[in-house]
Amino acid sequence: MDLQTSFDKGSFKDREGRVFTSGGRIFRTLSQSAFDRMEVLEKDSRLQRLIDSRALIPSHLTTAKEVGFDPKLYGEVIMEHEKVPVVTYPYEWSFDMLRDAALLTLNLLESCLEMGLILKDATPFNILLHKNKMVFIDTLSIDYYTEGRPWEGYSQFCREFLFPLMLTAYKGVEFQSWLRGELKGLKASDLSHLFSWFDNFRKGVFTHVHLQAWLERSFARKDVAIRNSFNQQNYSKGQLLRIVKNLRRIIKTMRYKPSNSEWIRYDRENPYDASEEEKKRNFVQKAFAESTLHTIVDLGSNIGQYSAETNSSIKTIIAIDKDPACINHFYHRCKEWNTKAFYPVVVDLLSPTPAMGWGLQERQSLFERLKGDGFLALALVHHICIGGNVPLLEFVKLLKSFGNYGVVEWVGKEDKMVQRMLRNRSDIFQDYTWEYFQSCLEEHFQLSKVLEIEKGSRRLCIVQAK
Amino acid sequence: MKISGLVILIAYLDPGSGGLLLQLLLGGVAGIGVLLKLYWKKIRSWFSKS
Numbered sequence: 001m002d003l004q005t006s007f008d009k010g011s012f013k014d015r016e017g018r019v020f021t022s023g024g025r026i027f028r029t030l031s032q033s034a035f036d037r038m039e040v041l042e043k044d045s046r047l048q049r050l051i052d053s054r055a056l057i058p059s060h061l062t063t064a065k066e067v068g069f070d071p072k073l074y075g076e077v078i079m080e081h082e083k084v085p086v087v088t089y090p091y092e093w094s095f096d097m098l099r100d101a102a103l104l105t106l107n108l109l110e111s112c113l114e115m116g117l118i119l120k121d122a123t124p125f126n127i128l129l130h131k132n133k134m135v136f137i138d139t140l141s142i143d144y145y146t147e148g149r150p151w152e153g154y155s156q157f158c159r160e161f162l163f164p165l166m167l168t169a170y171k172g173v174e175f176q177s178w179l180r181g182e183l184k185g186l187k188a189s190d191l192s193h194l195f196s197w198f199d200n201f202r203k204g205v206f207t208h209v210h211l212q213a214w215l216e217r218s219f220a221r222k223d224v225a226i227r228n229s230f231n232q233q234n235y236s237k238g239q240l241l242r243i244v245k246n247l248r249r250i251i252k253t254m255r256y257k258p259s260n261s262e263w264i265r266y267d268r269e270n271p272y273d274a275s276e277e278e279k280k281r282n283f284v285q286k287a288f289a290e291s292t293l294h295t296i297v298d299l300g301s302n303i304g305q306y307s308a309e310t311n312s313s314i315k316t317i318i319a320i321d322k323d324p325a326c327i328n329h330f331y332h333r334c335k336e337w338n339t340k341a342f343y344p345v346v347v348d349l350l351s352p353t354p355a356m357g358w359g360l361q362e363r364q365s366l367f368e369r370l371k372g373d374g375f376l377a378l379a380l381v382h383h384i385c386i387g388g389n390v391p392l393l394e395f396v397k398l399l400k401s402f403g404n405y406g407v408v409e410w411v412g413k414e415d416k417m418v419q420r421m422l423r424n425r426s427d428i429f430q431d432y433t434w435e436y437f438q439s440c441l442e443e444h445f446q447l448s449k450v451l452e453i454e455k456g457s458r459r460l461c462i463v464q465a466k
Numbered sequence: 467m468k469i470s471g472l473v474i475l476i477a478y479l480d481p482g483s484g485g486l487l488l489q490l491l492l493g494g495v496a497g498i499g500v501l502l503k504l505y506w507k508k509i510r511s512w513f514s515k516s
Contacts, residue, residue, distance in 0.1 A: 155485030188484060207488070215491075216484025219504065239493040246492070 009361040016140045028079040034140050035077050046115050055108045057137045058082040079139065086318060086343045087369050090124035091180035092353060094328035094346055095168050095256040100134045101127040102161035106248045108136050113237055118145040122153030123160050132334045132342055148235050158208055159185025169254035170202050174324050176346050183357055188213040204250035258325035276453050280460060283451050287407045287462045288314060297372035297402040299349065300380035304330045307376050316341045318370050322348035350388040367401060375399055375406035382411045382418045386429055396440045404465035410437055415457040434459065
């Protein structure tokens with residue numbers, strides 16, 4: 001028997017093994033060299049030690065036959081990994097998510113070095129949020145350490161972890177759109193132009209940015225064999241560990257100071273009455289109280305104050321918000337909760353994550369990855385339809401793509417926040433009315449319950465797909 | 467054609483080399499020595515070209 005399988009399009013560059021899925025399980029093919037290495041590391045428990053420390057995703061070797069695959073197609077021995085149900089990318093993470101992923105990489109590298117191993121590369125795409133904690137998923141990145149060898153992943157670590165973090169911590173610029181613009185991360189030379197002379201006083205800027213950029217400029221065009229120099233110099237593990245410690249020190253001292261998060265402010269200075277707020281909270285809780293849903297997508301989640309409190313049978317919450325500060329705040333709250341798996345995502349629904357990379361298939365778009373069976377869209381409609389000029393019917397179609405059941409809040413033109421949005425622009429939104437919104441909803445859903453709040457300027461609706 | 471020559475050079479840039487050299491430098495005094503040697507080679511290559 002051969003089960004239906006599909007190869008993950010993001011792992012095709014790895015010559016040692018490709019990830020594939022089958023029956024909801026995650027497997028990886030193994031080249032001969034990868035199999036030899038993994039067999040040794042499994043037998044001598046080095047892999048298990050990394051798994052036990054919760055740094056590495058639980059994985060084990062198995063035979064293709066045992067799980068029902070044709071060995072001619074997948075090889076005699078394959079690796080099975082524990083499944084991470086939701087995949088989010090580094091450009092959808094907040095500052096502290098990327099910071100934690102960076103520290104995980106450095107800690108894992110240090111543990112590897114202590115066991116005579118090394119990480120071949122250093123990209124945040126090797127890390128996923130799993131059970132509310134960052135975990136390393138690319139087991140084949142673990143290789144034998146050879147004395148005198150440099151860390152091949154150093155430049156990649158700088159481009160994909162250190163520089164985006166510096167951009168946000170030192171210059172106050174959120175890194176997400178920069179990382180989304182360049183899958184290989186930020187260049188040392190670009191960052192070097194961005195940092196002023198005064199920035200040299202900030203940890204790591206002179207060495208890892210300016211000096212690296214200067215060395216790159218000076219030698220990259222010269223035909224010199226730099227790698228040989230490491231052997232000549234007897235480059236030791238201790239020297240490599242010093243660099244790891246230095247990077248960790250720099251990253252640990254970095255702090256996220258969001259300057260302009262209107263959404264966190266909004267949550268604190270909520271202009272609405274507390275009793276109305278309570279009504280809203282109760283309505284949402286009741287709407288999901290008896291549901292058999294498994295995954296809810298909270299659109300415009302803010303700090304997740306409504307979705308986090310839903311029925312305990314709902315096991316997964318995907319919280320999407322365009323404000324990195326809100327998602328960062330939510331991420332810290334998630335770490336304290338063990339009742340559900342939370343996936344905070346920084347995404348502006350008006351400019352969602354596109355498909356990227358080789359053949360536009362290497363990295364999937366937001367809609368290919370993030371799906372639920374229910375949704376929550378509270379205080380979102382005016383941002384999308386007035387703030388973003390999106391027709392109401394398109395907004396309703398978007399809701400449907402995230403689930404068949406949900407709660408959506410209507411925010412009318414008489415609402416204080418909408419009036420604020422329209423204060424300095426002409427009102428071209430003649431069809432932005434409750435009656436038209438209701439007809440749009442009824443085109444795709446059955447409207448089962450409506451509750452008026454804020455003197456009718458807002459309405460909470462429970463909808464079920466037809 | 468200077469411009470096309472420049473384009474070719476940039477296309478062959480090895481972005482990892484700066485990182486490797488920096489690791490040598492951070493490695494300590496011996497690393498600085500190796501780097502100076504590489505620089506000396508670079509300076510010599512200017513004269514040999516002319």
